[in-house]
Amino acid sequence: MSRPRNYGRVTLWLLITPLLNSIASAANDDCPASRLHLSEPPYDNYLLSDCHTSSHVIVTSPVRGGKDLDPRLLVAWPAGNSGIAIYFEPENGVRGSLGLNLENATSTGNALESLDLGSTDSKNENPRVGVTGLVHFDSPAILTIPILGSIRAIRDYSEGGKTLHPKLQNAVAVVPGDVPGGAAIYRDWLDKQTTTWLTFAQTGDVDAVKIIPGDRYTLRFGQGTYNFTATFNYPQMSQLSPQQVLNSGSQDLVAQNPDQTTSLSFLSYKSKILAGTWRFLTYFGRDSMISVLLMRSILSQGEGGAIEAAISAVLERVNKNDGTVCHEEVIGDYATFLNQQNGVDSSAPSCDYKMVDTDYYLPIVMKDYFVDTETGKDRAEDFLNTKASFLQENAGTSYRDLAQSTAEKIMKTSAPFAASQSIENLIQLKNGESVGEWRDSNNGLGGGRIPYDVNTALVPAGLRAVGRLARDGFFTGHEDWKTLADEYAQIWEDKTLDFFKVTVPANEARDLVTQYVKEAGSSAPAFSERITGDVVFYGLALNGDNNQPIVRVMNTDDCFRLFLLDTTNQTQLSSFLDQTANNILAPFPVGLSTEAGLLVANPAYGGSQSYADNWSNSQYHGTVIWSWQLAMMAAGLQRQLDRCGGDKPGKSASDTHSSIYKFFSFSI
Ligand SMILES: *[C@@H]1O[C@H](CO)[C@@H](O)[C@H](O)[C@H]1NC(C)=O
Ligand SMILES: *[C@@H]1O[C@H](CO)[C@@H](O)[C@H](O)[C@H]1NC(C)=O
Ligand SMILES: *[C@@H]1O[C@H](CO)[C@@H](O)[C@H](O)[C@H]1NC(C)=O
Numbered sequence: 014m015s016r017p018r019n020y021g022r023v024t025l026w027l028l029i030t031p032l033l034n035s036i037a038s039a040a041n042d043d044c045p046a047s048r049l050h051l052s053e054p055p056y057d058n059y060l061l062s063d064c065h066t067s068s069h070v071i072v073t074s075p076v077r078g079g080k081d082l083d084p085r086l087l088v089a090w091p092a093g094n095s096g097i098a099i100y101f102e103p104e105n106g107v108r109g110s111l112g113l114n115l116e117n118a119t120s121t122g123n124a125l126e127s128l129d130l131g132s133t134d135s136k137n138e139n140p141r142v143g144v145t146g147l148v149h150f151d152s153p154a155i156l157t158i159p160i161l162g163s164i165r166a167i168r169d170y171s172e173g174g175k176t177l178h179p180k181l182q183n184a185v186a187v188v189p190g191d192v193p194g195g196a197a198i199y200r201d202w203l204d205k206q207t208t209t210w211l212t213f214a215q216t217g218d219v220d221a222v223k224i225i226p227g228d229r230y231t232l233r234f235g236q237g238t239y240n241f242t243a244t245f246n247y248p249q250m251s252q253l254s255p256q257q258v259l260n261s262g263s264q265d266l267v268a269q270n271p272d273q274t275t276s277l278s279f280l281s282y283k284s285k286i287l288a289g290t291w292r293f294l295t296y297f298g299r300d301s302m303i304s305v306l307l308m309r310s311i312l313s314q315g316e317g318g319a320i321e322a323a324i325s326a327v328l329e330r331v332n333k334n335d336g337t338v339c340h341e342e343v344i345g346d347y348a349t350f351l352n353q354q355n356g357v358d359s360s361a362p363s364c365d366y367k368m369v370d371t372d373y374y375l376p377i378v379m380k381d382y383f384v385d386t387e388t389g390k391d392r393a394e395d396f397l398n399t400k401a402s403f404l405q406e407n408a409g410t411s412y413r414d415l416a417q418s419t420a421e422k423i424m425k426t427s428a429p430f431a432a433s434q435s436i437e438n439l440i441q442l443k444n445g446e447s448v449g450e451w452r453d454s455n456n457g458l459g460g461g462r463i464p465y466d467v468n469t470a471l472v473p474a475g476l477r478a479v480g481r482l483a484r485d486g487f488f489t490g491h492e493d494w495k496t497l498a499d500e501y502a503q504i505w506e507d508k509t510l511d512f513f514k515v516t517v518p519a520n521e522a523r524d525l526v527t528q529y530v531k532e533a534g535s536s537a538p539a540f541s542e543r544i545t546g547d548v549v550f551y552g553l554a555l556n557g558d559n560n561q562p563i564v565r566v567m568n569t570d571d572c573f574r575l576f577l578l579d580t581t582n583q584t585q586l587s588s589f590l591d592q593t594a595n596n597i598l599a600p601f602p603v604g605l606s607t608e609a610g611l612l613v614a615n616p617a618y619g620g621s622q623s624y625a626d627n628w629s630n631s632q633y634h635g636t637v638i639w640s641w642q643l644a645m646m647a648a649g650l651q652r653q654l655d656r657c658g659g660d661k662p663g664k665s666a667s668d669t670h671s672s673i674y675k676f677f678s679f680s681i
């Protein structure tokens with residue numbers, strides 16, 4: 014998954030140090046804190062950012078409706094994708110009985126304050142920064158497991174079957190605190206530069222923190238409130254404030270939607286925008302680019318703005334040998350950890366290149382900004398001449414050359430199908446990989462090798478964008494792409510859909526939904542009477558498990574084609590819109606509609622218990638709702654409706670449109 018690198022960290026450091034120095038001298042008024050508290054019992058989330066650092070603190074309190082959960086205090090930091098998780102047990106041994114929460118400081122009324130202790134370590138000039146607060150235990154508590162370092166190590170424990178890495182855990186040290194009655198836990202990172210610290214101190218009349226000797230690192234706390242500080246000395250990133258992340262026309266949103274804009278700002282930095290906190294909180298290519306496409310009308314443009322941050326982060330991480338766009342980066346302590354596993358003593362970042370969908374988004378977002386906006390047009394030359402510096406292997410390569418390598422890959426891999434429209438020439442997952450696009454959980458694609466979204470939408474949309482960029486002079490040495498890319502795109506647009514088409518005769522469809530509800534042991538209605546004709550949809554993927562030629566799961570991935578393409582075969586477009594409208598309007602399990610929104614998958618037509626089991630409501634890509642799919646579906650339908658303006662649609666098309674308008678009036 015990750016290969017050794019031995020650069021990058023230094024470059025990042027050089028980039029960030031001048032910023033930090035200029036910020037460190039700024040007065041407090043120039044460094045306003047931004048806070049957000051989101052309570053979702055048994056979880057309490059606190060975001061805190063200022064110009065020194067950004068922290069996300071989450072308290073899990075089993076007494077607030079989470080009896081099966083372990084009591085936990087978690088701190089997540091975007092810088093270095095790092096953090097701390099400490100798990101507790103109630104001293105009385107009764108699972109589910111311990112409650113913990115953050116108290117507001119009486120002096121400020123705030124639950125958290127940020128800390129900047131300056132540089133405290135002669136071998137590391139980075140300031141030691143982080144967060145402090147007051148944690149309250151409602152009964153005596155034992156700290157059983159401290160994980161200090163990388164978010165990835167915390168996820169390996171919390172989501173990866175409680176995996177603890179001895180190499181990391183053995184370096185955790187527990188010592189008495191600086192003040193009597195306190196204690197501290199710290200861990201030196203594998204880079205031998207960085208340290209993560211967690212300290213506790215008594216407040217008022219509470220028991221002293223007691224270090225319990227043994228082979229595990231445990232601390233005992235009495236009932237009451239303790240001061241904690243969580244700090245680390247890794248290079249910090251430069252955050253975009255809510256005002257900086259939004260364009261000038263969207264500044265009102267800061268006052269109108271303070272929670273959303275604070276969250277967006279928490280995830281937005283000058284060098285990249287991050288996937289969700291706390292679990293991801295680092296670069297993900299697909300997520301960055303989909304976010305830009307969906308939010309382009311409100312994000313800041315120009316140098317230092319959000320859109321360029323996202324595009325440059327993608328280009329920095331392209332595999333220049335074959336043009337593949339990076340899915341996820343590995344940075345910080347976990348990068349050193351993986352490098353050392355591979356026998357290389359280096360802290361250089363690395364990238365995961367296993368996805369097959371992410372490449373196509375790159376020319377689409379580039380065309381969207383550098384061709385379709387005035388600011389982008391003005392910026393294109395300077396931006397594309399920028400030399401990459403994040404990955405050693407790309408150092409000194411221009412953004413233009415990196416973008417071109419991705420375009421070359423797209424042209425090369427789409428040529429066979431353009432020449433001959435067979436299944437073998439469609440885009441497949443990489444050999445040996447079971448995932449390759451957004452439905453990247455184990456059963457997300459039902460074992461399918463040839464994904465629907467990639468082949469029917471992303472490839473042709475990527476090709477259209479390459480064609481347009483080529484005509485605007487973005488590539489060198491590829492005059493032919495000015496027409497060839499569109500010739501390819503036309504074939505991919507027109508000839509791929511049929512491979513994925515599933516038609517279930519009405520009678521069979523009624524039986525299948527009735528059976529599905531019965532086997533689920535559910536008393537929910539099957540709505541089979543709503544089926545008045547054949548049920549038509551496009552399957553998730555081809556070549557699925559158990560020799561399934563098409564993975565017969567109804568889904569929302571129609572949104573990609575609607576959102577990214579202006580297809581030109583009217584007959585095909587009308588029937589496509591028609592089936593989308595039918596499926597998103599029909600109640601689950603006939604269609605995808607529920608009172609809470611559209612489900613991303615409906616396995617009822619799969620015809621076996623195994624489909625129902627593999628796409629259940631506890632699966633990541635099962636019968637669940639994803640908000641960006643709803644947003645892309647709405648935006649996609651809007652794009653298609655906008656195209657109808659001057660046309661006189663035929664009867665079936667206008668019926669379709671009125672039912673889509675109905676969807677809009679109910680859903681938005
Ligand atoms: C802290 O203050 C906030 C806002 O004033 C309040 O909603 C919250 O209940 C307080 N928390 C505690 C534990 O008292
Ligand atoms: C906790 O103690 C530290 C060290 O004395 C102090 O800097 C910090 O402000 C305290 N935190 C709170 C929330 O009082
Ligand atoms: C469901 O998942 C299991 C385990 O991964 C797999 O063996 C089976 O083929 C899957 N069934 C379908 C219909 O995808």
Ligand SMILES: *[C@@H]1O[C@H](CO)[C@@H](O)[C@H](O)[C@H]1NC(C)=O
Nearest residue numbers: 507511582583584585586588
């Ligand atoms: C348009 O699509 C329909 C339905 O898929 C197909 O039968 C027809 O041949 C296509 N027309 C053209 C001009 O490709």
